[in-house]
Amino acid sequence: MSGYDMAIAIGGEAGQGIATPGDILARLFVRRGLNFNSYNAFQSIVRGGHIFLTLRTTEETKYSHGDKLDILLCLNQDTMDKHLHFMKAGSKVIYNSDNITPGSAADGVQLCGLPIAELTGNARAGLNQNTVAVGAILYMLGLEFQVLKDSLTQQFQRKGEAIVNENVKVAQAGYEHAIKNFERFPDEIPMLSTPRGVWSGNDALAMGGAAAGVKFYAAYPMSPSTGLLHWFANNGRNIGAMVRQIEDEIGVANIVIGAAHTGARTLSATSGGGFALMTEAIGASSMMEIPTVYIDVMRAGPSTGVPTKTEQGDLWQALGASQGDFQRFIAAPLHAQDAFNLMAEIFNLTDRFQCPAIVLSDLLISEGHYSVDPEELDFFPTIDRGSTITEHAVGKTDYLRYKFTESGISPRAVAGLEGYVHVVATDEHEENSGLISDEFTNPHKRRAMVEKRSRKFENIVAEIAPPELVGPADADVTMIGWGSTFAAMHDSLALLTDRGITANFLSVKWIVPLHADKIAEVFANAKRTIIVENNQSGQFARYLRGETGLVPDGHIRKYDGEPFMPHHIADGVEDNLKNNTEQFIPFQEIVV
Amino acid sequence: MTTTIELTAKDFKGVDPDWCPGCGHFGVLNSIQRAYADVGLQPHEVVTVSGIGCSSNAPGYINTYGMHTLHGRALPFATGVKMANHELTVIATGGDGDGYGIGAGHFTHAARRNVDITYVVMNNQIYGLTTGQMSPTSRPGLTTKSTPFGSIEYPYNPITSAIMNGATYVARGYSGDIRGTTKLIADGIRHKGFSLIDIHSPCVTFNLENTHDFFKQRIKKLDEVEHDASDWKAACEYAMEWGDTIYTGLFFEVESESLSQLDPILKEGGPIAKRSLPLTPEQADRLKSRLM
Numbered sequence: 109m110s111g112y113d114m115a116i117a118i119g120g121e122a123g124q125g126i127a128t129p130g131d132i133l134a135r136l137f138v139r140r141g142l143n144f145n146s147y148n149a150f151q152s153i154v155r156g157g158h159i160f161l162t163l164r165t166t167e168e169t170k171y172s173h174g175d176k177l178d179i180l181l182c183l184n185q186d187t188m189d190k191h192l193h194f195m196k197a198g199s200k201v202i203y204n205s206d207n208i209t210p211g212s213a214a215d216g217v218q219l220c221g222l223p224i225a226e227l228t229g230n231a232r233a234g235l236n237q238n239t240v241a242v243g244a245i246l247y248m249l250g251l252e253f254q255v256l257k258d259s260l261t262q263q264f265q266r267k268g269e270a271i272v273n274e275n276v277k278v279a280q281a282g283y284e285h286a287i288k289n290f291e292r293f294p295d296e297i298p299m300l301s302t303p304r305g306v307w308s309g310n311d312a313l314a315m316g317g318a319a320a321g322v323k324f325y326a327a328y329p330m331s332p333s334t335g336l337l338h339w340f341a342n343n344g345r346n347i348g349a350m351v352r353q354i355e356d357e358i359g360v361a362n363i364v365i366g367a368a369h370t371g372a373r374t375l376s377a378t379s380g381g382g383f384a385l386m387t388e389a390i391g392a393s394s395m396m397e398i399p400t401v402y403i404d405v406m407r408a409g410p411s412t413g414v415p416t417k418t419e420q421g422d423l424w425q426a427l428g429a430s431q432g433d434f435q436r437f438i439a440a441p442l443h444a445q446d447a448f449n450l451m452a453e454i455f456n457l458t459d460r461f462q463c464p465a466i467v468l469s470d471l472l473i474s475e476g477h478y479s480v481d482p483e484e485l486d487f488f489p490t491i492d493r494g495s496t497i498t499e500h501a502v503g504k505t506d507y508l509r510y511k512f513t514e515s516g517i518s519p520r521a522v523a524g525l526e527g528y529v530h531v532v533a534t535d536e537h538e539e540n541s542g543l544i545s546d547e548f549t550n551p552h553k554r555r556a557m558v559e560k561r562s563r564k565f566e567n568i569v570a571e572i573a574p575p576e577l578v579g580p581a582d583a584d585v586t587m588i589g590w591g592s593t594f595a596a597m598h599d600s601l602a603l604l605t606d607r608g609i610t611a612n613f614l615s616v617k618w619i620v621p622l623h624a625d626k627i628a629e630v631f632a633n634a635k636r637t638i639i640v641e642n643n644q645s646g647q648f649a650r651y652l653r654g655e656t657g658l659v660p661d662g663h664i665r666k667y668d669g670e671p672f673m674p675h676h677i678a679d680g681v682e683d684n685l686k687n688n689t690e691q692f693i694p695f696q697e698i699v700v
Numbered sequence: 701m702t703t704t705i706e707l708t709a710k711d712f713k714g715v716d717p718d719w720c721p722g723c724g725h726f727g728v729l730n731s732i733q734r735a736y737a738d739v740g741l742q743p744h745e746v747v748t749v750s751g752i753g754c755s756s757n758a759p760g761y762i763n764t765y766g767m768h769t770l771h772g773r774a775l776p777f778a779t780g781v782k783m784a785n786h787e788l789t790v791i792a793t794g795g796d797g798d799g800y801g802i803g804a805g806h807f808t809h810a811a812r813r814n815v816d817i818t819y820v821v822m823n824n825q826i827y828g829l830t831t832g833q834m835s836p837t838s839r840p841g842l843t844t845k846s847t848p849f850g851s852i853e854y855p856y857n858p859i860t861s862a863i864m865n866g867a868t869y870v871a872r873g874y875s876g877d878i879r880g881t882t883k884l885i886a887d888g889i890r891h892k893g894f895s896l897i898d899i900h901s902p903c904v905t906f907n908l909e910n911t912h913d914f915f916k917q918r919i920k921k922l923d924e925v926e927h928d929a930s931d932w933k934a935a936c937e938y939a940m941e942w943g944d945t946i947y948t949g950l951f952f953e954v955e956s957e958s959l960s961q962l963d964p965i966l967k968e969g970g971p972i973a974k975r976s977l978p979l980t981p982e983q984a985d986r987l988k989s990r991l992m
Binding site: 303304305306307311315318319320321323325326343344345346347348349350352354355356358359360361362363364365366367368369370371372373374388391394396480482485487488491521523524525526527528529530531532533534535541542543641 | 769
């Protein structure tokens with residue numbers, strides 16, 4: 109481990125205002141150009157319950173919320189009772205000493221009680237305790253109070269001067285109390301040259317869609333995908349995009365195809381349950397050859413499952429989404445910025461190959477918050493609509509919507525153009541869209557049309573980049589994962605190095621098409637292979653075996669609702685090497 | 701558009717229907733084609749959207765842009781088309797099972813949103829394409845393949861439902877009355893907002909009770925009773941009458957802004973389908989600044 113690495117956890121109940129100190133601290137870190145990410149462990153309750161927000165800021169690029177906590181801020185007794193045992197020597201525990209009793213801490217943990225009533229002069233102590241605590245934290249981090257003053261001013265300016273002044277006053281009381289009573293962390297918090305911003309994974313998906321030209325967004329609210337709906341609702345007018353909340357996900361999945369048929373690029377997002385309702389429409393999009401993109405932000409299933417917890421449990425649902433043999437892309441972005449970049453790429457593919465795409469995000473990526481440098485984002489990606497026709501014809505045409513071609517791609521005229529009047533159909537059809545499914549059923553025509561569509565995907569793997577092996581080529585162990593496990597696998601490499609194990613990993617983003625040759629090559633060159641995934645049954649391992657016959661030496665799986673922490677993976681790798689264990693299931697220490 | 705030639709119903713003919721000889725839907729198809737001509741539409745300006753069922757085969761029989769979609773989903777597809785390009789005339793067609801059974805949720809919300817779609821339902825009170833089962837509009841006691849002892853469910857009333865759900869143009873036609881049905885459809889297309897034209901269109905193969913003779917003996921036009929179409933209570937009373945007299949005609953109409961007239965995005969530019977896809981530098985700058 110090298111460079112600055114600071115993790116702060118804030119625990120309390122829903123409604124206690126955990127988000128505000130979280131936002132203030134996040135902004136402070138990213139303005140200094142530091143890497144930042146956060147993970148919020150919460151329950152499906154609007155008021156009450158238990159929330160545990162972990163904020164991590166690092167000098168180096170890290171993708172996960174890490175393994176250790178340096179500061180624990182307890183907003184209630186519950187937090188103290190549940191999480192004090194996790195705190196190690198050198199860490200600090202901050203709490204309101206008026207109403208929270210500290211437990212017995214490990215040696216070297218500094219218990220930092222704040223007499224909130226005294227420090228706030230009894231003014232709205234409950235509301236102000238968070239701000240007092242942020243003041244104390246700022247001192248511990250070694251920052252000047254002015255930094256916090258500026259930040260509070262920005263945070264509360266909409267609420268008026270009185271609120272700003274009150275917050276600055278109580279924050280200062282916390283800061284000064286800390287000077288007198290608590291120790292600073294020895295490490296200097298760095299100041300890097302380029303300030304950054306903050307976004308969530310859902311923001312990244314939505315913004316990537318906007319850059320790709322999405323002009324129609326439809327959704328039914330469902331955690332943890334609702335952030336996209338809110339993003340489009342807040343930004344739709346800026347980007348000239350229509351946003352519609354629809355009665356159910358069946359309506360959503362179909363309305364976006366209708367809108368796409370007029371030439372708009374359309375997007376929708378949901379989670380597993382809503383995605384289940386969308387599946388018939390996904391087949392319709394493929395059969396009618398009208399492109400659109402569906403995002404499934406996975407949460408712990410099955411059924412209603414655990415709405416506020418993460419899982420990579422919908423892979424087989426995505427693979428089996430709709431009946432029959434049909435063409436669609438399936439991709440699982442590895443992290444927020446990857447999600448942003450994926451959107452432009454996948455919209456181009458759906459336009460060029462005239463079929464739907466499924467994006468598998470999950471709660472971990474989508475609801476996590478991360479530092480981002482806007483200058484690194486391409487807001488003007490190449491837009492390639494393939495053989496889409498968007499202009500009126502000149503003179504008469506003999507247009508056939510489903511014309512047989514060598515590539516299987518038939519030029520697609522959008523609805524409303526003169527000279528291209530045609531029908532699109534979910535029934536099997538012939539070149540001119542005439543139905544061959546009713547009394548005209550004709551096996552030769554049916555076969556020809558099935559083959560026309562399938563030709564589109566004959567060499568489709570050449571259209572996407574192969575996954576890349578991260579880490580040293582001659583490692584002791586090669587981990588293989590997909591989607592969001594990138595973060596914990598990436599951050600586990602340093603831990604493994606400390607334990608004398610060299611490891612590398614392959615994160616697969618493209619599920620369909622699958623770069624089978626590249627993955628087989630990685631397996632062939634690996635000394636030992638372990639598949640890491642955030643589900644119980646090894647959905648990716650089973651898919652990979654089905655597609656390639658490849659079987660790994662071991663599995664690391666987690667399905668308790670919480671994401672992997674890097675040490676969970678390091679423990680699993682170590683166990684596999686020592687004990688040749690076939691499957692390792694890490695123990696989740698932090699419980700909310 | 702480059703040319704505008706006045707067209708006749710014949711210009712809107714597509715391939716020949718494969719419906720049973722004598723099917724009520726022939727009259728409805730004919731009425732739709734005449735209505736398109738009467739309103740003065742061009743084939744490329746119209747999108748005819750259907751679900752699945754006998755009546756949902758209509759888009760193939762009509763020379764306009766057509767979408768032959770999924771069972772029960774004509775209205776979401778049609779709403780997508782209309783909202784993305786409100787310059788198009790959008791007609792949804794289908795049957796009673798498609799619209800009032802599997803698609804009833806969408807029917808409620810399309811009406812409530814007052815999206816400018818003309819919804820033409822060919823109501824034969826039976827599931828025809830699946831060879832004769834009870835439909836949402838079948839009468840209690842009707843014996844079908846799925847109700848051998850007679851249906852024990854209360855029938856759905858599309859007219860009162862549409863009015864209650866917020867539809868702004870609600871009419872009932874009879875497929876044997878092509879002239880009357882043509883006018884109801886044409887007026888529905890001209891109406892700005894969600895219009896329902898529920899048309900009794902007998903299934904000559906699987907519903908041997910609600911036949912052409914059944915309707916001919918009972919139908920009375922609302923024109924004959926001086927009904928005030930702005931009076932929703934009176935409209936519902938006429939719509940509930942189902943015995944010796946069955947009323948057809950315009951039950952209810954009210955002027956109200958449609959969804960595309962209300963959507964703020966459409967007040968700031970033309971159809972979204974025609975908008976340039978890339979962000980402008982100004983739009984991108986605003987997105988970037990919101991990150992910081």
